[in-house]
Amino acid sequence: MSTEQSASTEIRHYEAQLNAGSKRFAIVSGRFNDLISDRLVGGAVDCLLRHGAGKQEISIVKVPGAFEIPLVARRLALSGKFDAVITLGAVIRGATPHFEYVSAEVSKGVASVGLETGVPVIFGVLTTNSIDEAVERAGTKAGNKGWDAAMSAIEMAGLMDILPPAPEKS
Numbered sequence: 001m002s003t004e005q006s007a008s009t010e011i012r013h014y015e016a017q018l019n020a021g022s023k024r025f026a027i028v029s030g031r032f033n034d035l036i037s038d039r040l041v042g043g044a045v046d047c048l049l050r051h052g053a054g055k056q057e058i059s060i061v062k063v064p065g066a067f068e069i070p071l072v073a074r075r076l077a078l079s080g081k082f083d084a085v086i087t088l089g090a091v092i093r094g095a096t097p098h099f100e101y102v103s104a105e106v107s108k109g110v111a112s113v114g115l116e117t118g119v120p121v122i123f124g125v126l127t128t129n130s131i132d133e134a135v136e137r138a139g140t141k142a143g144n145k146g147w148d149a150a151m152s153a154i155e156m157a158g159l160m161d162i163l164p165p166a167p168e169k170s
């Protein structure tokens, strides 16, 4: 491409507005460690409302633990009723290798739901070494990761509106 041609071409940027108005959000939260996960839900709901989401456009589903999140996130994403799905929970390391299995499956499962369905599925599940680390990320000195996950959901939902359309999967 010549210098003249390159000078006249603009780089195209896709950047979504952070406006939750008219968007529909589902929150899937693990009930395990709900002293923590409920605070993540509160942070996410606060964020959505403060960015214009209507209360009636926010749905919350509780599941037994983080391991159950991907299955329900997939159902909600496939329903066609939501512009983004926010997954929240608290996987806290214990005395056995169980932490590795749960956290690995949740992160892999959540990522695969988004790729499979084309609906933004946000990973807001804490995977911490201690309760203290979890508390710090649920509304104390490290902020609220539920709020952060909701911000990502708002941006991704908006981005889906402005990206070039993807062909329907056959």
Ligand SMILES: Nc1c(NC[C@H](O)[C@H](O)[C@H](O)CO)[nH]c(=O)[nH]c1=O
Pocket (backbone or CB within 6 Å): 030, 031, 032, 033, 064, 065, 066, 067, 068, 089, 090, 091, 092, 093, 102
């Ligand atoms: N230890 C934690 C769990 N364990 C429970 C699993 O998520 C699952 O509900 C169970 O294995 C039944 O299928 N869940 C968390 O969310 N956080 C934990 O720290």
Ligand SMILES: CC(=O)[C@@H](O)COP(=O)(O)O
Pocket (backbone or CB within 6 Å): 091, 092, 093, 094, 095, 096, 097, 098, 099, 100, 102
């Ligand atoms: C993440 C877990 O599954 C963990 O909290 C369970 O604790 P433990 O490994 O002591 O059974």
